[in-house]
Amino acid sequence: MNSVAAAGLLAGFLMAPGQVGNSPPVPLPVPSAERIESGKALSASGEAITYRIRLLPLASFPNLPAPVAAELSHRQCVIPQSFEAKQPENVIHGAFHAAGSSDWAALCSSAGTTTLYVFFDGQVGSPIALRNQPDSAWLGSEPGSTVFGSSWGIAVRSSAELRASPQLRRAATIDHDAIDDARLERSEVIHYYKAGKWLDLNGSDGSD
Numbered sequence: 702m703n704s705v706a707a708a709g710l711l712a713g714f715l716m717a718p719g720q721v722g723n724s725p726p727v728p729l730p731v732p733s734a735e736r737i738e739s740g741k742a743l744s745a746s747g748e749a750i751t752y753r754i755r756l757l758p759l760a761s762f763p764n765l766p767a768p769v770a771a772e773l774s775h776r777q778c779v780i781p782q783s784f785e786a787k788q789p790e791n792v793i794h795g796a797f798h799a800a801g802s803s804d805w806a807a808l809c810s811s812a813g814t815t816t817l818y819v820f821f822d823g824q825v826g827s828p829i830a831l832r833n834q835p836d837s838a839w840l841g842s843e844p845g846s847t848v849f850g851s852s853w854g855i856a857v858r859s860s861a862e863l864r865a866s867p868q869l870r871r872a873a874t875i876d877h878d879a880i881d882d883a884r885l886e887r888s889e890v891i892h893y894y895k896a897g898k899w900l901d902l903n904g905s906d907g908s909d
Contacts, residue, residue, distance in 0.1 A: 733758050736779070738810070742837050742849070752840050752849040755782040756810055761789045768825040769805050773818070778809035783885055784841055784850030795857040795878035797894055798822060806880055808855060810836050815853065817882060831880075831892060831899065839884045852885040863891070863902065 738754040756779035759770050780791050791808040798804050798821045805820040816833035841852030858879040875893070879902060883889035891902040 733760065735761070738813075738836055740837065742840060744840075750840070750849050751847070752837055754810075754836055754851045755786070756780065757782060757789055762792045764794070765792060765805070765807075766825070769807075769820050772820065772825060772828055773807060773809055776809055776816075776818075777811045778807070779811070781808055781810045781815055781836060781851045781853065783852055783854045784843060784846075785854075785885060791853075791855055793855055793857050793880070795859075795880075797878055797880060799894075800860070800877045802877070806831075806855060808853060815851075817855065817880075819880070831882075841885055841887075852887070854883050854885055856881040856883070858891055863893070868902075 735758065736756050738756055740752060742750055742752055744750050758779060759765065759773055762770075762780065765773075780789070782790060793806050795804060795806075796802045797806065797819060802822045804822050807818055807820075809816050809818055813836055814833055815836050817831040819829040819831055821829070836851065839852045840849040842849045858881045860875050860877055860879075863875045863879060874895075877894075879891045879893040881889055881891055889903070893900045893902050
């Protein structure tokens with residue numbers, strides 16, 4: 702082997718690791734169609750149950766602003782639907798940061814875990830992961846059904862609704878929306894953002 706060929710072969714060996722290391726990561730495919738996550742779980746009473754969780758692609762929510770949709774897409778999100786859902790749900794829009802703000806929240810299922818993300822107006826690139834849990838942590842079913850689905854749902858609670866609540870009737874400082882974070886037909890938490898913190902209005906009358 703002449704010296705030129707040897708030098709070329711050596712350069713090839715030396716460059717290969719660098720080329721591999723510098724290659725951009727291959728993006729995962731973004732889910733583009735409805736799908737079903739299914740499996741077995743144990744009920745609260747210890748009984749084996751079958752679950753089927755319906756997951757919708759982001760395209761099912763055409764009103765999502767492009768930057769919010771892009772962030773959810775980057776996280777490989779599909780949107781879990783509760784067993785009660787009659788239309789696409791668990792993507793909401795409201796004034797969660799302050800009065801008059803335009804904010805979004807969504808349940809994002811990815812790799813078997815669902816996260817509640819909140820996107821404040823003007824801070825879309827830094828969503829708040831309010832909480833997360835396994836997709837199958839909260840299951841429920843219609844009466845008489847043997848197949849269980851997700852029982853996690855989120856909704857907007859307006860400031861007017863909050864102030865009209867007997868528990869919060871003295872809460873004059875409530876001036877924007879909250880997030881109703883519910884295990885359907887069992888319990889709920891009302892998340893309200895105030896002074897840089899998330900408050901649980903179920904545990905406080907908000908009047909301080």
